Amino acid sequence: MIALVDCNNFYCSCERVFNPLLRDKPVVVLSNNDGCVVARSNEVKAMGIKMGTPLYQIRNILEANNVAVFSSNYNLYGDMSRRVMMLLSEFTPELTQYSIDEAFLDLSGFGEGEKLVSYGRKIVKTIGKGTGIPVTMGIAPTKTLAKVASRYGKKYKGYGGVCIIDTEDKRIKALQGFEIGEVWGIGHRSLDKLRYYGINTALDFTQKSESFVRKLLTITGVRTWKELRGESCIDVEELPQKKSICTSRSFPDSGLSELSSLEEAVANFTSECVRKLRMQHSCCTEITVFAYTSRFRLDLPQHCINRTIHLQVPTNDLQELVSTAVRALRMDFRKEGGYLYKKAGVIAWNIVPDSAIQTNLFDTIDREKQSRLAAAIDAINRKNGHNTIKVAVQGTTGKSWHLKCEHISKQYTTNLDDVIIVK
DNA sequence: TCTGGGGTCCTAGGACCC
DNA sequence: TCTGGGGTCCTAGGACCC
Numbered sequence: 001m002i003a004l005v006d007c008n009n010f011y012c013s014c015e016r017v018f019n020p021l022l023r024d025k026p027v028v029v030l031s032n033n034d035g036c037v038v039a040r041s042n043e044v045k046a047m048g049i050k051m052g053t054p055l056y057q058i059r060n061i062l063e064a065n066n067v068a069v070f071s072s073n074y075n076l077y078g079d080m081s082r083r084v085m086m087l088l089s090e091f092t093p094e095l096t097q098y099s100i101d102e103a104f105l106d107l108s109g110f111g112e113g114e115k116l117v118s119y120g121r122k123i124v125k126t127i128g129k130g131t132g133i134p135v136t137m138g139i140a141p142t143k144t145l146a147k148v149a150s151r152y153g154k155k156y157k158g159y160g161g162v163c164i165i166d167t168e169d170k171r172i173k174a175l176q177g178f179e180i181g182e183v184w185g186i187g188h189r190s191l192d193k194l195r196y197y198g199i200n201t202a203l204d205f206t207q208k209s210e211s212f213v214r215k216l217l218t219i220t221g222v223r224t225w226k227e228l229r230g231e232s233c234i235d236v237e238e239l240p241q242k243k244s245i246c247t248s249r250s251f252p253d254s255g256l257s258e259l260s261s262l263e264e265a266v267a268n269f270t271s272e273c274v275r276k277l278r279m280q281h282s283c284c285t286e287i288t289v290f291a292y293t294s295r296f297r298l299d300l301p302q303h304c305i306n307r308t309i310h311l312q313v314p315t316n317d318l319q320e321l322v323s324t325a326v327r328a329l330r331m332d333f334r335k336e337g338g339y340l341y342k343k344a345g346v347i348a349w350n351i352v353p354d355s356a357i358q359t360n361l362f363d364t365i366d367r368e369k370q371s372r373l374a375a376a377i378d379a380i381n382r383k384n385g386h387n388t389i390k391v392a393v394q395g396t397t398g399k400s401w402h403l404k405c406e407h408i409s410k411q412y413t414t415n416l417d418d419v420i421i422v423k
Numbered sequence: 424t425c426t427g428g429g430g431t432c433c434t435a436g437g438a439c440c441c
Numbered sequence: 442t443c444t445g446g447g448g449t450c451c452t453a454g455g456a457c458c459c
Contacts, residue, residue, distance in 0.1 A: 031427035038427070038459095054426040072427085099459045187457050218433065220457080246429055253424075296426060345428090 001116060001139055001166070002232070003105040004146040005088060005123070007081075008134045008154060010101035011039035014080045015070050017132035018412045018420060026067040030055060033250050033404045034071055043067075071405035079413045083131045091123050096236050104143060104236055113166060120162035140165040143234050144227035147184040148174055148202070175203040175228060185224040185234075190217050202228055241280055241351060247272040248290075248345020252404045255294060255342035259333050261400035262291060262341060263326050267393040268401075269346040270325040274318045275386065277348055278378070283314035283357060285350035287321060289328040294342035303339045305332040312360045314352050317370050318377065321348075322391045 007013060011029035016022045026043035030036065037044075037053045044067060049058055055069075062069060081100045089095050094106030110119050120137045127135045138150025145165050152174060153163035165171050181191040183202050193216055199205050205213075206228045213225045226233050247269040256262050266289055277284060291305040307328040315321065325346055359367075377389050387394070410418035 033425095033427070035426055052426085056425040059425095102459075185457070189456060218456095220433070242430075244430075248428065250427065294426085343427090 001107045001110075001112070001141060001164075002143055002146050003107050003120060003123075004098075004138045004143065004150045005103050005105060005127070006136050006138070006150050006154075007084060007101035008136055009039055009041050010081075010133070011070075011072065011077055012041045013133045014073075014077050015068070015409055016041075017080070018076075018409065019068075022068050026065055027070070028062065028067055029070045029072055030407070031072060033252055034406055035250065038072065069407050071408040073409050073411070075411050075414045076409065080131060080133060084127055084133055084135070087127055087130050088123065091119075091126075096238055098236055104146070107139065113164075116166075117162050117164055120164075121160055124161040135161070137162045138165075139163070140171075141230050142227040142232040143236065144184050144224055145171065145174075145230065148178055148228075151178070151182065171230060172203065175206060176201055178202040180205050183224060183228065185220065190221065193217070241282055241353070242276075243351060244347055244349040245273050245276045245284070245351070246345060246347045247276075248343065249401070249403060250343040251341070251401050254297075255340035256344075256401060257338070257340050258400070259330070259335065262329060262333065262344060263393055264395040264398070265344055265401040266291075266325050266329050266346060267322050267391060267395070268398070269344065270322045271318060271387065271390060271394060273346050273348045274316055274321055277316040277351070278354075281354050282351045283316045283354050284311070284321075284348035285314045285352065286310050286348070287324055287328070288347040288349070289325050289344075290347075291329070291333075291341045291344035293339055297340075297342075301337055301339055303334055303337065303341075305329065305341075305344075307332050310350075313363050313365075313367070314350075314354075314357050316354060317374055319391055320365065320370070322393060326393060 012027040015027060015029065024043075025041075026047070027041040028037050028044050028049070029039035031038045034055055036055065037049060037051065037058070040049060040051070047061065047065060049061065077100060084101075085095070085097055085103060088103055088105065092105045092107060092110070096104045098104055107116060107119070110116060116139060120139060124135055124137055127133060136150050136153040138146040138148065138153055139162065140146040140149050149163040149165045153159045153161060165174050178201060180186055180194050180199055180202055181188070183205070186194070194205065197216075199208065206225060208225075210222060210225065213221050217224075223233050249265070249269070251265070256265070270287070286308055288308040289305065293300060293302045293304070309324050309328050311324065381388050412418055412420060
């Protein structure tokens with residue numbers, strides 16, 4: 001049996017841990033730039049506010065209902081996630097973290113039926129007590145069914161945080177009351193197609209033939225279909241190495257028009273990609289820079305920059321990648337035309353381990369020297385903080401492109417100055 | 424006025440090989 | 442007039458996830 005552990009309203013719950021007065025109050029957490037709603041407490045869900053709603057559309061409702069509003073605080077959420085995962089790993093040797101707030105646990109060998117449920121309740125209780133984060137567990141023979149079970153666990157308090165689908169009877173009942181669009185793996189495109197054929201519930205879907213599903217939704221649809229029928233076939237693996245690394249941001253207000261501001265932003269995004277590359281001990285062979293105007297502002301002139309540069313030798317060198325990215329930006333940047341770039345980003349791909357670099361006969365860079373320099377910079381930054389030493393084009397103020405985050409909470413668990421004082 | 428960020432996987436079609 | 446067969450690899454775009 002497989003268990004899915006899912007933190008309830010994770011970002012909101014993190015804020016509540018350090019602000020207990022909010023425990024029964026409505027809470028929302030916003031995306032970067034305070035743009036959209038990305039997490040809602042149950043009270044806010046009950047108000048009918050949808051995931052992804054832009055803040056400006058619901059500002060009045062939030063104020064009228066006294067909703068606590070937070071900018072996203074990823075240092076806090078990341079650290080709380082680490083704590084949850086650490087506690088979970090004490091209950092089974094087979095744990096796969098699936099996202100910041102979810103993990104799959106292999107519970108084979110831990111009994112069945114009531115015994116399994118009570119083990120699950122013990123896990124849920126331990127996480128709640130140890131971190132302050134409420135979690136729900138769904139248990140079933142497949143991952144997709146475990147997801148279904150956890151939804152029921154969240155919906156009905158009576159389950160005590162753990163819902164199990166372990167008999168054919170329960171499976172049929174669960175799928176009968178489950179909208180097909182809510183199933184893990186069925187997005188809005190597939191939903192449209194399924195609706196056309198009158199398929200509304202997960203049970204309807206499982207009663208179609210394999211060839212029908214294959215034709216309509218390809219192999220991925222068939223996997224979901226099998227999983228819902230109880231045949232396990234989706235593997236979620238801990239990815240040893242990322243295949244692409246991206247850092248991108250939207251800019252506040254209307255966006256940026258000056259090349260120098262964009263250069264500074266792109267340089268910093270590249271620096272962040274380099275940090276991620278080095279953290280997983282890899283190099284990239286290709287780097288893409290993109291920047292575009294707001295797709296919502298059809299009244300303004302539109303332009304899209306998207307330039308990829310292929311590197312001779314795989315690298316994770318800060319100076320080399322920053323100068324390459326800035327060069328890519330300059331190739332496509334348009335000064336004339338009054339373009340306001342609203343979003344930009346950098347993607348590193350073609351990623352290889354840093355231990356297996358294929359060198360190039362015509363390479364002109366002294367890589368030995370560069371890597372000694374990079375190691376020295378790493379050491380200084382590790383000791384004095386990220387970006388203590390950086391490339392000049394990264395700038396020193398960041399004013400022109402920095403994010404809006406007017407409602408951010410403190411770094412309660414990652415900054416000594418912000419640790420809560422108990423009186 | 425104001426609309427997030429970071430990933431993976433699959434498929435079709437083109438280019439190329441012998 | 443009439444132009445093969447069987448592959449691989451790469452890429453862009455689509456779909457999905459949280």
